[in-house]
Amino acid sequence: MAGSKLARLRQKVWRHHLPLLVKQNAGGGDPYNYYSVYFTDTEHHHFRLAGWNGHDALLERFNSENNKLDDKQQVNIESLAAMQEEILHHRRFGAVRFSHILAFSFSHYTGFLYLKTAIKRLKGQVMSQLFAKTELKSRDRMVLLNLLVNAYIQQRPSQYYAGISTDDVIARLYGELWYKHIRNEEFKRKITLLLQSLVISEDLTISNGRYFVTPQSINSIVEFEKDERRNQQQIKMQRNIVRLMIIITASTLMVTLALLSLAGIVDLQKIWHAILNIKPLRVLLKLI
Numbered sequence: 070m071a072g073s074k075l076a077r078l079r080q081k082v083w084r085h086h087l088p089l090l091v092k093q094n095a096g097g098g099d100p101y102n103y104y105s106v107y108f109t110d111t112e113h114h115h116f117r118l119a120g121w122n123g124h125d126a127l128l129e130r131f132n133s134e135n136n137k138l139d140d141k142q143q144v145n146i147e148s149l150a151a152m153q154e155e156i157l158h159h160r161r162f163g164a165v166r167f168s169h170i171l172a173f174s175f176s177h178y179t180g181f182l183y184l185k186t187a188i189k190r191l192k193g194q195v196m197s198q199l200f201a202k203t204e205l206k207s208r209d210r211m212v213l214l215n216l217l218v219n220a221y222i223q224q225r226p227s228q229y230y231a232g233i234s235t236d237d238v239i240a241r242l243y244g245e246l247w248y249k250h251i252r253n254e255e256f257k258r259k260i261t262l263l264l265q266s267l268v269i270s271e272d273l274t275i276s277n278g279r280y281f282v283t284p285q286s287i288n289s290i291v292e293f294e295k296d297e298r299r300n301q302q303q304i305k306m307q308r309n310i311v312r313l314m315i316i317i318t319a320s321t322l323m324v325t326l327a328l329l330s331l332a333g334i335v336d337l338q339k340i341w342h343a344i345l346n347i348k349p350l351r352v353l354l355k356l357i
């Protein structure tokens with residue numbers, strides 16, 4: 070019952086906003102204020118909104134063989150509302166992303182997501198200025214490879230997976246404002262070398278300057294995770310051995326002092342008073 074009501078609501082909202090989304094598309098004339106709408110059906114085919122005649126939507130299907138949009142087809146509003154959608158509102162300082170039509174409709178009238186995006190962008194600019202001379206934490210090649218595999222698996226409707234460029238990788242690692250960082254050229258050189266090393270190990274392939282993951286990448290990540298678990302177990306064992314040695318040493322010392330006290334060689338009471346007179350220890354005991 071609730072699902073049918075939500076479906077009817079989605080159809081109604083789509084029918085209301087489709088004229089605006091089609092009219093104000095990339096060909097509308099304003100390069101800093103236009104919409105791009107993408108869809109994915111149950112068979113994981115990718116489409117882009119191309120037109121609307123009042124009854125049916127005109128969609129362009131992405132052809133994975135030539136990485137182009139072709140094969141236009143008409144889809145009724147019921148089928149359109151059943152697809153997974155993504156709406157991008159391209160602005161002067163980047164695109165505002167909406168994961169579904171209801172979120173777009175809400176922000177279209179309230180400006181909520183636009184305000185949130187502006188605050189996030191302002192925060193990013195401030196952080197870029199504050200840490201402009203700070204060396205960011207490095208990423209090794211396996212972390213980078215895992216990022217690319219996740220990007221391939223978690224594709225959005227607007228992504229046809231036509232590979233990923235070096236700039237896209239850096240944006241995922243350091244944020245979309247990485248290019249404003251004073252060390253942006255170092256970022257780019259380092260990531261380029263890491264990507265090229267992954268191509269040599271056959272974890273990635275490269276075509277027209279864009280990188281694609283291969284099945285070998287899964288094997289490399291699995292082996293890396295095994296090594297990580299093995300190293301963590303060894304570190305844990307070493308720590309336990311150190312703790313055991315400390316306990317044995319302390320126990321041996323206590324037994325030795327007790328035997329010497331019974332033999333009348335040392336006075337445990339004087340030793341205890343001497344320990345308590347150590348100033349750092351006295352301060353610690355007072356705090357306790």
